[in-house]
Amino acid sequence: MIEPRIVKGFRDALPQEEHLRRQIMEKLADAFALQGYEAIDTPTLEYTETLLGKSGGETEKQIFRFKDAGERDVAMRFDLTVPLARYVTMHRDELALPFKRYHIAKVWRGEKPQRGRFREFYQCDFDIVGSDDAMADLDILMTAQTALVLLGVPAFVIEVNHRGILLGYLEQLGIAQHNTEILRSLDKVDKLGWQVVETELLPLISAEMIAKLKDFITPASDAWATIAKLRNLMGDHASLLVLENLFRQFKALDVAHFFTVNPKITRGLDYYTGMVFETFLLDDRALGSICSGGRYDNLMALYSKNPMSGVGGSIGLDRLLSAENILSQLNISERLRMMIYAPVDLAKVGALMRMLRDLGVVVEIYPGQKKVDQQTKYALRKGARLGIFVEGEGYTLRKFVERESLKDLSLEALIAHLKEHYLA
Template sequence: MAQKPSIPKGTRDFNAEEVAKRSYIMETIKEQFQVYGFQPIETPSFENSDTLMGKYGDEGDRLIFKILNSGDYFKDLKKHINFNNDLVYRFYFLIDKIIEANPNRLELNVLAEDYFDTMKSEHKEVISKYIEENSEFIISTLNSQVIIGDPKDAYKAQISQNFLDFILDKVVLNSYNSTSFISEKALRYDLTVPFARYVVQHQNEIEFPFKRYQIQPVWRADRPQKGRFREFFQCDADVVGSKSLFQEVEFIQLYDAVFSALKLEGLTIKINNRKILSGIAEVIGAQDKLIDFTVALDKLDKIGEEKVKEEMRSKGISEEGISKLQPLFTLKGDFTNQIESLKGILSASEIGLKGIEELEFINTAISNLKLKTATLQLDVTLARGLNYYTGAIFEVSAPKGVKMGSIGGGGRYDDLTGIFGLKDMSGVGISFGLDRIYLVLEELDLFPATIAESTKVIFINFGEKEAMACLQAVTKLRQAGVKAELYPDAAKMKKQMNYANRRNIPFVVLVGEEELKSGVFTLKNMASGEQHKVEFSALVELLGN
């Protein structure tokens, strides 16, 4: 029976039109990256597991796709199985010897030493370790079986599982450093950690500050849903090696430039600062509950003030602390007004005031430089990547009326490369959510009408002689940069026309006997149905526009 074709959940096939639209978004983003001076790099699809594991928290580690080792892994595993079989046999035979030496009262210090000395050192080591850790269990089990008078079968039933569990736990897993003997590599979870590894590994070849962009797929073992996939592209831009706040200013401009170029106008770029969140936690006496506090505060728009307070109480935040937060719940006005309110709330927090100072600098710069179509908005509930970011935090939401999560985000991190041994390398970066941007542009009908055009003109095939003349014309059109093709078979006219319609090819050229004799071409506009007879030079001019 033939296998039904399918693909893994959370992955997708893309047809020609979808590929064209995705390429349009990527090329638009790439063009702006380059205008802003970012250089392209690429990293492997998979990294060593220890490069990725432990960098994203427990939840992130759970979503990493691990790659099963091949080749020597199976050879080593088979060798280990053989070793264990031999070890179990040696162990049972040794216990037999012990029983024979002490049929009435068993003592483990009588180990049939002559036989024990003939064992391989690895066998001795494992069996000695097992006896040392399980002596009480072995003695009680064997003594009870000897009294019954049927030792040779009974002890095997009692001890076998215990000994095999010991081997699995102490020998197999430990000797292979947990599961590393099964998987030493993993598909990349994001582009940021591989970028940090790249910077440290190539630090002597890089000029700092280093501005890089990367557009590549990543993989996450997440639950698929709208706008969330297991395989998707990330479009990242980062600067490392500079603490200047002008980098944050440029990234806000870059967001504005990209979304304006995509005709996705009127978006709001939300900004906050990790130092402000830390300052608020300090003021309310909840420094040790920073995560709980910010997670609850982040839900203000969704569940309202009273529910947020309820959640904070459940996390152990005091009533006094919650009362100090009251001005945050009513924080309104433009960027400048909100900043003034925050200064009052954070007057006793040095780190909080530092965060305000950074935001004021960024806002002043953007006010002077102006944005094309986007708006910069302060949002003190914004708390993305709290364990990761150390300064400014960015997020771009989909336009109002479009049910979609964020379509971009990023922020400042002070020690990304420290996880690989390169300390004090500050950086800041942003990411564009390609797949979500695609869905938003589709919903708002913002893709250019001609974006999916693959072929501009197709020549109808009337037969071998006509087809050869058409192919000569097609070749010259291609040399002139026109996307042209010849229908390969001399099929019925209706079939060839339907083919052109289904592929949205805007023009068809007919070259029959009459056209061959006159040396002109009949050009048909498939949208209007109009036909004109044209010379080849006119054909090139018309189709080249």
């Protein structure tokens, strides 16, 4: 007998969890579509060279890679952005540019599993490809904020930075030759702590430089104070002016309270080049970012001689679902679920079921003739709030939560009661 097991970092989804996930995905898809983004899909498997580009870097350590039956070197997608770059390159003549797309699908990363972080998980991506204008950056950030508000995510902050700011400061300090290693290390501060990052940096740069970096990436009291601090350290750098302009636009749009500046955000993936952001719950920062992204101006150059700029974001659905304290606050309307106890008159029951389903009620017949207690237990396990007995000319409505029953109801009285008390 084979022992049933699940590979580390992977999970089964029970019906209740999957139902909630599907509702959230539908809500996000509607939010993206209302802001002009179009749905696409790409294959789970890509050629490894497509995913890794010219050099694997940190990404190569995370992908699930193998040889297929034809001895081709393939890998499972680790995000939805790199496949998008390949997709746009192959279909650019068929797309309206700039191309705004959303894609909600599973991705796979071979990283260490922990709370809110799995090896198989959903990403909910939204991107604009074909525009290097700062308005595209603003569009992505506003889409992230709008989608999270529509979903009902409580008390969150979107922390924004520009990779060019830190790169400019590294050049000013004379340590730009270690750009890649330093940015990757700084991206781990929230996850691993400053002491671990400092240990990583010591073989590369001096303790004095590390101290200056620590001061540089430490935010001030608010966004504008942080921008002023950065200007004092590096002057009117072009990347800092881009960031400052974004915050002026947030103020004009009356959404500035959702955003702040965090100079240490760099994003771990190598393809980001400009504006970057991460989103945290105010009362559960340890959960990690629930929505992140940024600008990637050079990614398309891996696949085409005519590259295009891109900017995008991704909502971490599984991480959001792991935050149990906010699930009850999400703007998700649960459909009324009912069960009809094992009936005798199927024709009468069929008409009732059609009427209930037209009202948006999830209704099913108990499959088999069992004792009432067993049927009730089944209904409760399925999340039903109500049960119906079809008895003679009338109906009995059993309310599971209230532990009471309404007997001898006509069809008209039954439907009227449901509309008044459960479907209003």
